[in-house]
Amino acid sequence: MPKGPTKREPPSTTKAPRVLAVTSEKGGVGKSTLAVHLAGALAERGLRPVLVDEDERVGSSLRWAGRGGLGFPVLAPADVKPRVLSACDVLIIDTEGRPKRRELRALAGRADLILVPTGVSALERGATRELAEYLGGPGEAGRRLWVVMCRVPPVGHAAEDAREELRDAGVQVCNTLIRSYAAYPKAAELGVLARDVRDPRAAAAWHDILALSRELV
Ligand SMILES: Nc1ncnc2c1ncn2[C@@H]1O[C@H](COP(=O)(O)OP(=O)(O)OP(=O)(O)O)[C@@H](O)[C@H]1O
Numbered sequence: 001m002p003k004g005p006t007k008r009e010p011p012s013t014t015k016a017p018r019v020l021a022v023t024s025e026k027g028g029v030g031k032s033t034l035a036v037h038l039a040g041a042l043a044e045r046g047l048r049p050v051l052v053d054e055d056e057r058v059g060s061s062l063r064w065a066g067r068g069g070l071g072f073p074v075l076a077p078a079d080v081k082p083r084v085l086s087a088c089d090v091l092i093i094d095t096e097g098r099p100k101r102r103e104l105r106a107l108a109g110r111a112d113l114i115l116v117p118t119g120v121s122a123l124e125r126g127a128t129r130e131l132a133e134y135l136g137g138p139g140e141a142g143r144r145l146w147v148v149m150c151r152v153p154p155v156g157h158a159a160e161d162a163r164e165e166l167r168d169a170g171v172q173v174c175n176t177l178i179r180s181y182a183a184y185p186k187a188a189e190l191g192v193l194a195r196d197v198r199d200p201r202a203a204a205a206w207h208d209i210l211a212l213s214r215e216l217v
């Protein structure tokens with residue numbers, strides 16, 4: 001007996017976006033700056049990022065976008081609706097300043113990739129290493145956690161040494177170093193990306209961000 005037509009699955013229009021959470025226990029390390037710029041780099045590369053601001057205080061990415069214009073959606077958590085997700089390739093979460101460990105664990109559970117910016121000082125490295133052990137460890141969660149050295153002095157080798165030390169301790173550290181440039185605070189003030197400010201180091205800053213985006217997505 002001939003078989004009737006097989007029932008086909010409807011084409012999927014709601015492929016879930018990749019979720020990248022930018023977080024750290026320490027405040028002021030550059031989470032919002034990184035989250036905004038990574039979203040900008042993905043948009044420049046033709047992907048469709050959505051930035052979710054889970055921090056409603058001054059200095060957050062929603063207020064950043066409100067001061068100028070970023071060219072990609074920046075939303076409060078309540079505004080992340082299915083329609084938004086269906087038009088999004090990568091959801092970037094900018095987290096609050098000093099999240100509690102319980103909240104960090106929950107965040108790690110819903111992210112495909114957890115990006116932890118850290119400074120180069122011994123104290124910051126120690127704290128980052130401890131956080132990486134708490135959140136990740138050797139298992140699957142550990143493979144999703146990446147540390148990135150941020151606000152790196154543009155001269156000297158302190159950040160390369162710090163990166164190697166963390167790697168020796170078993171922490172995954174991005175190759176790209178995000179150097180410290182005045183273009184970032186200028187960009188925050190104007191509500192734009194470092195790429196778009198008038199600054200002699202704007203191109204160098206943007207180069208770092210694009211390189212990091214390619215390592216991660
Ligand atoms: N790579 C960088 N070079 C120079 N300045 C930077 C860099 N990254 C961040 N900054 C500056 O450091 C300050 C803190 O950055 P940011 O607000 O991104 O940190 P945060 O971790 O989101 O802070 P919070 O914990 O309060 O949310 C800002 O003034 C920002 O412009």
Ligand SMILES: [Mg+2]
Nearest residue numbers: 031032059060
């Ligand atoms: Mg912030």
